[in-house]
Structures are given as C-alpha cells and as structure tokens.
Amino acid sequence: MSKTVFVTGATGLVGSRLVTALRERGDNVLALSRRSGPDTIEGDPSVPGPWLDLLDSCDAVVHLAGENIFAERWSTSFMKRIRDSRVASTELISERLAKSGNKSVAFISCSAIGYYGDPKTDFMANVCHEWEAAADRVRFAGNRVVHPRLGIVLDPKGGAMTNLVRPYRFFVGGRIGSGKQMVSWIHHEDLTRLLMFAIDSPKLLGPVNATAPNPVSNDELGRAIGKVLGRPHWLPVPRWALRIALGKIADTLVGGTCALPKAALEAGFEFRYPRIVEALQELLGKSISSNRNA
Numbered sequence: 177m178s179k180t181v182f183v184t185g186a187t188g189l190v191g192s193r194l195v196t197a198l199r200e201r202g203d204n205v206l207a208l209s210r211r212s213g214p215d216t217i218e219g220d221p222s223v224p225g226p227w228l229d230l231l232d233s234c235d236a237v238v239h240l241a242g243e244n245i246f247a248e249r250w251s252t253s254f255m256k257r258i259r260d261s262r263v264a265s266t267e268l269i270s271e272r273l274a275k276s277g278n279k280s281v282a283f284i285s286c287s288a289i290g291y292y293g294d295p296k297t298d299f300m301a302n303v304c305h306e307w308e309a310a311a312d313r314v315r316f317a318g319n320r321v322v323h324p325r326l327g328i329v330l331d332p333k334g335g336a337m338t339n340l341v342r343p344y345r346f347f348v349g350g351r352i353g354s355g356k357q358m359v360s361w362i363h364h365e366d367l368t369r370l371l372m373f374a375i376d377s378p379k380l381l382g383p384v385n386a387t388a389p390n391p392v393s394n395d396e397l398g399r400a401i402g403k404v405l406g407r408p409h410w411l412p413v414p415r416w417a418l419r420i421a422l423g424k425i426a427d428t429l430v431g432g433t434c435a436l437p438k439a440a441l442e443a444g445f446e447f448r449y450p451r452i453v454e455a456l457q458e459l460l461g462k463s464i465s466s467n468r469n470a
C-alpha cells in the first residue's frame with residue numbers, strides 16, 4: 177500500500193535520491209524546501225509554518241535537512257549554523273509530532289557516524305548527540321524513532337566523493353596521514369534503500385548505522401580509487417597540510433570511525449554494494465584496470 181512520506185532536506189544529495197525512489201514506487205511524497213518549486217512545499221524546517229500541519233497525517237517523516245558542512249570554512253558562526261539547522265528543526269518536528277498524538281507516524285531523523293567521537297572535544301560528535309536528543313519528545317510520546325547514522329555517502333553527484341576522487345584524476349592521489357584511519361562509507365543506492373527500509377520496517381528503531389558492512393582504511397580507499405580509475409596511489413598528504421588547507425573540517429573528513437551496520441543487518445537489510453571496489457566500479461563506471469602503482 178502506498179504511503180505518505182514527508183521529507184525535509186528533499187533537494188539535497190541524499191533527499192533528492194530518496195524522493196525520486198519513493199515517488200517511483202508510488203508513495204505520496206511531501207518534499208520540504210526553503211525555496212519554492214513545482215515539486216516541493218515551501219518552508220524552513222527550523223521555523224514554524226503551515227508545513228507543520230502536514231506532518232500529522234503522514235506515515236513517516238524523514239528528516240535530512242541541515243546546513244551543508246562543506247559550504248564554508250568552519251568559522252564560529254558557521255559552526256553555529258551547522259548545529260542550529262539540525263537541532264532546532266528536529267526539536268520543532270519532534271514537538272509537533274508529540275503534540276499531535278498520532279503515534280503511527282514514524283520519525284526517521286538522520287544523524288551521522290560523527291556521533292562516535294568524543295562530544296567533549298569533537299564538534300560534530302557534540303552536534304550529533306544534541307541532534308538525536310532533540311527527538312526525545314516524540315520518542316517519549318511513543319512514536320517509532322529511527323536515527324540512521326550516516327557514514328560517508330559515495331555519490332558521483334557530489335558530497336565527499338568529489339573531493340576524494342579529484343586528486344586521482346590529476347595523478348596526485350595518495351593516503352592521508354598514516355592512512356590507517358578507518359572510513360565508514362555507503363553507496364548512495366544502498367542508503368536510499370536503507371532509508372526506505374527504515375520507513376517500512378515497524379520493528380526497526382533507535383540508532384542504525386547507515387554504513388556498508390566492510391569499512392576500509394583511508395589507504396585502502398585511496399588504493400581502490402586508484403585501481404578503478406587506473407591512476408597511481410602514491411603521493412601521501414600529511415594531516416597538518418590538510419588542516420591548513422581545509423581548516424577544522426579536515427579532521428571530520430579524514431574520518432577515523434569504524435562503524436558496522438549491525439542493526440540493519442539483524443533486521444534483514446541486504447546491501448547491494450557491501451565492498452568498496454565493486455561500489456566504486458559502479459559509481460565511477462569503470463572496470464578495474466591493471467596498474468603497476470595501484
């Protein structure tokens with residue numbers, strides 16, 4: 177039976193893929209955007225407006241909106257925007273769903289594997305903790321709340337993948353720092369399927385790592401990109417150089433989190449792209465070429 181699904185951040189990298197997939201299977205999608213458009217409902221998810229009234233009659237709300245962390249260098253005011261756009265919007269939706277008393281609405285409120293950092297010293301870890309806690313009201317009201325904790329989404333349309341692949345296209349790819357930091361990644365198609373699985377699976381609740389079952393080290397990831405593109409993986413980038421070039425976001429980008437999708441697998445979710453080389457082959461449209469440097 178078709179569902180009514182409200183999606184925030186619907187114009188973003190993850191949201192636009194999800195909206196398309198939900199509409200393709202016949203769901204009625206209410207796609208929120210701060211800009212008006214023919215296929216979207218206008219509204220800011222942090223600011224009360226008529227859009228809030230639509231939440232009560234939905235089967236699920238998927239909350240993906242948030243300031244893009246790559247949009248600017250991380251100044252104090254930009255970091256406040258990163259935090260507020262996620263926490264204030266989650267609080268607003270949570271409060272509304274709790275007040276409506278409709279316990280059958282599932283709240284799929286996205287978060288990130290940044291959650292596993294130390295919230296006392298790591299900005300994104302702190303944001304993720306506050307972001308998830310902001311859903312407490314609707315959780316305590318008895319609705320099903322799922323927090324997909326997203327790993328690095330591999331999507332040729334944008335996001336982290338553009339930055340990861342660019343050096344290899346210019347023949348200057350290599351590991352970052354020691355190369356031992358773990359990278360928990362997910363193919364965009366598996367992420368879309370996992371979000372739909374979260375909408376559809378009444379037993380799934382709480383935190384769910386949205387990451388492929390085989391995370392890789394930064395060195396392995398670079399080696400795999402080099403292999404698939406037929407480019408060398410040879411020029412290491414010292415971590416300090418990345419910090420100078422990118423600022424505070426560098427540590428978040430380099431990663432260092434090994435997250436496994438235990439909850440998703442136990443609930444019966446099957447990944448189409450569990451391994452990095454096959455995922456990259458599909459994403460970059462290449463088969464592995466033999467390369468002496470790879």
Ligand SMILES: NC(=O)c1ccc[n+]([C@@H]2O[C@H](COP(=O)([O-])OP(=O)(O)OC[C@H]3O[C@@H](n4cnc5c(N)ncnc54)[C@H](OP(=O)(O)O)[C@@H]3O)[C@@H](O)[C@H]2O)c1
Pocket residue numbers: 184185186187188189190191208209210211220221222240241242243244245257261286287288289326327328329330335336
């Ligand atoms: N992509 C990844 O690798 C990754 C990894 C971990 C976690 N995540 C999280 O997953 C969510 C979706 O990621 P994404 O890659 O799809 O992000 P995205 O491409 O940057 O899209 C985010 C959407 O949020 C809305 N938005 C931006 N700034 C906003 C603000 N200040 N206030 C309210 N809404 C705002 C925008 O929609 P409008 O401009 O149309 O309003 C935008 O389409 C984000 O919360 C992100 O932190 C993503």
